[in-house]
Amino acid sequence: MSIKPIICPSLLSSDFSFLARDANYMLDCGADWLHMDVMDGHFVPNLTIGAPVIKSLRKHTKGHLDCHLMVTNPELMIEDFKSAGADSITFHIEVTEERGITNQVIKKIKDAGMQVAISVKPKTPIESIFPYIDQLDFVLIMTVEPGFGGQSFMKDMMPKVKLLRQKYPNLNIQVDGGLDPNTIDEAAQAGANVIVAGSALFKPNQDPKDTIKLFKDVINKNIPNWSQ
Ligand SMILES: O=C(CO)[C@H](O)[C@H](O)COP(=O)(O)O
Numbered sequence: 001m002s003i004k005p006i007i008c009p010s011l012l013s014s015d016f017s018f019l020a021r022d023a024n025y026m027l028d029c030g031a032d033w034l035h036m037d038v039m040d041g042h043f044v045p046n047l048t049i050g051a052p053v054i055k056s057l058r059k060h061t062k063g064h065l066d067c068h069l070m071v072t073n074p075e076l077m078i079e080d081f082k083s084a085g086a087d088s089i090t091f092h093i094e095v096t097e098e099r100g101i102t103n104q105v106i107k108k109i110k111d112a113g114m115q116v117a118i119s120v121k122p123k124t125p126i127e128s129i130f131p132y133i134d135q136l137d138f139v140l141i142m143t144v145e146p147g148f149g150g151q152s153f154m155k156d157m158m159p160k161v162k163l164l165r166q167k168y169p170n171l172n173i174q175v176d177g178g179l180d181p182n183t184i185d186e187a188a189q190a191g192a193n194v195i196v197a198g199s200a201l202f203k204p205n206q207d208p209k210d211t212i213k214l215f216k217d218v219i220n221k222n223i224p225n226w227s228q
Helices: 016-028 051-058 078-084 093-099 102-111 126-135 155-167 184-190 208-226
Strands: 006-009 033-039 064-070 088-092 115-120 138-142 172-176 194-197
Touching: 006 172, 006 208, 016 033, 016 051, 033 051, 051 064, 051 078, 078 102, 088 093, 088 102, 088 138, 093 102, 093 115, 093 126, 102 115, 102 126, 115 126, 126 138, 126 155, 138 155, 138 194, 155 172, 155 184, 184 208, 194 208
Parallel strands: 006 033, 006 194, 033 064, 064 088, 088 115, 115 138, 138 172, 172 194
Antiparallel strands: none
16 A cells, blocks of 8 residues: 555534535535544534434535444444444544454455554553554554644644654554644654644644645655654
């Protein structure tokens, strides 16, 4: 696999009453995937969208629907998300490892024909996902506590990204939370190539085309350094 930048606007920052319009506008501006923040009000203290919203959006966009399940029981949602038109499912290791079902959840997502990723919250060591990496399409390292957009980037998560990049030069490494023109350098230097950004791309009076291009340029500049 050759590594390239993948920019994923977080639709948590969109106007939900114009979800399809905002999603397609981001794709027109150069975005690669659409990041869908699914929150159950239990694993995180916020409640957002579920499979019915993915199903509605699917009718209006061809974009890759990258569904990040910030939920306590991801295993119960996989079939519904597949039927709704999801392209990838990310779940949290914190909710599967304690029940010994991580392998089972990975298999269920893959068998359904979707890409699969595991995410780690800021306090979870990256080593917890090492046993599963060979089965994953990408890994998501949270750079804020999950639950809300508009928080500050946690630069102390960068050692996790660096370690993962050193061990897995060809892995798609996604970061999520507080990514903007001021923090993209640090994330890209550490080795992140899949960028989730909400507030920075939906900012009033700022052209998302410019920000997406900047993200891509910074990542492309850093890719040759990752193998050194
Ligand atoms: O997963 C999330 C929160 O749990 C959001 O995707 C994330 O915070 C992106 O928003 P912003 O770019 O505004 O930080």
